[in-house]
Amino acid sequence: MGLMKERGRISGPQYHGKSLRTDMMRALVYHGRNDIRLDQVPEPEIGPGEAKIRITNTSICATDIEEWKYGPTYITSVPTVMGHEVSGRVEQIRDGSSGISVGDRVMVDNVLVCGTCFWCLSGHQATCPNMEVAGLGRDGGLAEFMTWPVDHLIELPDGVKDDEAPLLEPTTVAVHAVRRSGVCVGDSVAVLGVGTVGALTLQAFKAAGAVVYAVDVRASSLQMAARLGADEVVDASRGDAGDRLGDLTGGIGPDFVVETAGAVRTPLDAFDWVRRAGTVVLVGIYAAKPEADFNVIVGKEIRVIGSVAAGTGDMRAAVKLVADGKIRLEELVSERISLDRVIPDGFERMASESKDVFRIVVSPDA
Ligand SMILES: [Zn+2]
Ligand SMILES: [Zn+2]
Known part of the structure; x- marks a missing residue:
């Protein structure tokens, strides 16, 4: 005391x-x-x-x-x-x-x-x-x-x-992102950035039945992602993460790219790496103005979804997912x-x- x-x-x-x-x-x-x-x-x-x-x-x-x-x-x-x-x-x-x-x-x-x-x-x-x-x-x-x-x-x-228990709060952010995304069972999802929210987001997408690739530049984050059940981890420090994601998806690109890093360049990567007519979910909060090429969004007909905080019901869902061992x-x-x-x-x-x-x-x- x-x-x-x-x-x-x-x-x-x-x-x-x-x-x-x-x-x-x-x-x-x-x-x-x-x-x-x-x-x-x-x-x-x-x-x-x-x-x-x-x-x-x-x-x-x-x-x-x-x-x-x-x-x-x-x-x-x-x-x-x-x-x-x-x-x-x-x-x-x-x-x-x-x-x-x-x-x-x-x-x-x-x-x-x-x-x-x-x-x-x-x-x-x-x-x-x-x-x-x-x-x-x-x-x-x-x-x-x-x-x-x-x-x-x-x-x-x-x-x-x-x-x-306090980590249930960032879990609601992850649950909200999944619900906003409209992901379907079997879809491929690349999660960019495995900080706390990224690590929870990858687990929430797994719980929703997606195939999840975790992308980060830090070895410790990639190890965490693998421990938490990512289907593949992609080391973005090597400079060929887009190609790797392409290889993992039969040359097409992931159906969804979920940006949780909040860095200046990561939204651009998300638009580059998502498949044509795919979906980018932006979850990161950007301290500095990110770079983006809007012609990529137009030309690839990308759907861009913002997801912030949580809505009614997301916390209850988060508690259940954690209690059931679906999210650790x-x-x-x-x-x-x-x-x-x-x-x-x-x-x-x-x-x-x-x-x-x-x-x-x-x-x-x-
Ligand atoms: Zn917070
Ligand atoms: Zn209101």
């Missing part, structure tokens, strides 16, 4: 002559670009229909690093408690009735949509303009506690371990650290040039 044991009730500010006493907690707070701090903040107050969650594990995402170094991009209010890949245990519930009880192990379904706009009502919740996301627009889970609508908590089945998360947990070390051992390491980790999982109690 570390600090938790020493943390007592401390005096809050004086309002209207009354002394307000507030429980304090540790939280990683985003104060602006290049300014994140492990602060002592008041524990969140539970609102109607919400649960208070004692956080067990939160993973650090590349998006968190981008917000820290180049943001705020998706962070809509500052200061905000970071962390959008969150699991925990329900501590308290205020008038919610969704089958969730105090003591349940839960995953935070971190995307809240309005449910009333044009996009929500037409089944495209991932593009709701009123979307709020834990750790970006509302206080998230790199903390000891958070509050969240109880109807957006998903009970974790026994098959999902505590410390791998454990291999992608590279490191477990305590919240006290989140900046030096978590954010600094994820931001380093020689990043050698998939996900780092942070626990308040570690």
Whole structure:
């Protein structure tokens, strides 16, 4: 428990002559670009229909690093408690009735949509303009506690371990990409980039019945892809990845190329390598403007699909796929650290040039 044991009730500010006493907690707070701090903040107050969650594990995402170094991009209010890949245990519930009880192990379904706009009502919740996301627009889970609508908590089945559970969030991104793609059983899919999202995407496409080729320049990523069930791995550092993909598909090219690397050149590779009249799914978030030759898209009649975050139902599907062993998360947990070390051992390491980790999982109690 570390600090938790020493943390007592401390005096809050004086309002209207009354002394307000507030429980304090540790939280990683985003104060602006290049300014994140492990602060002592008041524990969140539970609102109607919400649960208070004692956080067990939160993973650090590349998006968190981008917000820290180049943001705020998706962070809509500052200061905000970071962390959008969150699991925990329900501590308290205020008038919610969704089958969730105090003591349940839960995953935070971190995307809240309005449910009333044009996009929500037409089944495209991932593009709701009123979307709020834990750790970006509302206080998230790199903390000891958070509050969240109880109807957006998903009970974790026994098959999902505590410390791998936060990776269910990037799994929803992979599930969403598969659903957006319209892939059919037996189709060939090349996944470009085997970072965490790529590794989950390749497993999600396998679960959908596709033949999956993993493409990366890093040997460690290709080894991971092979371990996670890629049908073939293609080393793009050799410069002939397009030819290899051609050979693997009888000279035609993959039916789908799914771009998860988010690099400047990888969308161009995707358009070059996909078969004529094939589909490119763009999942990567591009820090710099990518290169693309639009004549290739026109000339090959490529269908281009963007896929972002997740929609309603994707999280439940992700939980089921993991619980059933169709998608494996454990291999992608590279490191477990305590919240006290989140900046030096978590954010600094994820931001380093020689990043050698998939996900780092942070626990308040570690
Ligand atoms: Zn993320
Ligand atoms: Zn909406």
